[in-house]
Amino acid sequence: GDSVTQMEGPVTLSEEAFLTINCTYTATGYPSLFWYVQYPGEGLQLLLKATKADDKGSNKGFEATYRKETTSFHLEKGSVQVSDSAVYFCALKNFGNEKLTFGTGTRLTIIP
Amino acid sequence: GAVVSQHPSWVICKSGTSVKIECRSLDFQATTMFWYRQFPKQSLMLMATSNEGSKATYEQGVEKDKFLINHASLTLSTLTVTSAHPEDSSFYICSAPQKLSSYNEQFFGPGTRLTVL
Numbered sequence: 001g002d003s004v005t006q007m008e009g010p011v012t013l014s015e016e017a018f019l020t021i022n023c024t025y026t027a028t029g030y031p032s033l034f035w036y037v038q039y040p041g042e043g044l045q046l047l048l049k050a051t052k053a054d055d056k057g058s059n060k061g062f063e064a065t066y067r068k069e070t071t072s073f074h075l076e077k078g079s080v081q082v083s084d085s086a087v088y089f090c091a092l093k094n095f096g097n098e099k100l101t102f103g104t105g106t107r108l109t110i111i112p
Numbered sequence: 113g114a115v116v117s118q119h120p121s122w123v124i125c126k127s128g129t130s131v132k133i134e135c136r137s138l139d140f141q142a143t144t145m146f147w148y149r150q151f152p153k154q155s156l157m158l159m160a161t162s163n164e165g166s167k168a169t170y171e172q173g174v175e176k177d178k179f180l181i182n183h184a185s186l187t188l189s190t191l192t193v194t195s196a197h198p199e200d201s202s203f204y205i206c207s208a209p210q211k212l213s214s215y216n217e218q219f220f221g222p223g224t225r226l227t228v229l
Contacts, residue, residue, distance in 0.1 A: 044156075044207075045220070089156070098146070098161075098218070099146070100156075
């Protein structure tokens with residue numbers, strides 16, 4: 001079945017540091033890939049997505065590229081801010097199916 | 113973006129009682145909603161797909177008699193945890209897809225924390 005393996009946290013960085021959160025997946029077919037963010041006390045929000053190989057999703061300074069050859073969708077940001085502190089989830093969805101399969105989540109804390 | 117609400121946001125109950133959690137799509141209609149369970153430091157596990165006008169579809173290993181789902185209208189789905197036990201304590205999250213241009217985006221509720229004493 002489908003699965004998502006995500007870098008374990010927690011991750012603590014200083015403000016303005018470079019961020020990478022690794023995500024790899026196993027899926028049948030051609031899935032769409034997502035990063036969701038969960039801020040304290042709030043529901044999950046879509047951060048970015050990519051629907052086919054070599055697509056790059058980007059939002060709020062975050063980027064992730066759909067790499068079919070390595071089955072990866074790593075999340076990156078060049079300079080993190082304290083406001084980026086949250087839990088980040090990598091997820092996939094297969095074509096024609098609304099179900100999302102999530103990774104375990106990575107808690108990110110940015111210190112000033 | 114679209115808004116999905118959940119009520120209550122937290123609930124504490126005694127073992128053996130039943131608890132109902134509501135999930136509402138506030139500004140769009142959803143024929144399908146999803147219920148997830150999130151354990152501490154773990155991922156969201158899909159429990160079931162709620163279908164308006166028909167029975168819910170449960171994931172393998174989820175007891176349908178334990179977790180009753182009713183999709184009463186195009187904006188409301190309810191999850192009832194029957195005869196709750198301490199092991200049912202968890203964070204329950206719902207989501208609903210909304211069609212946006214060429215794809216469906218999932219919108220998530222803020223979650224309900226259930227504590228069973």
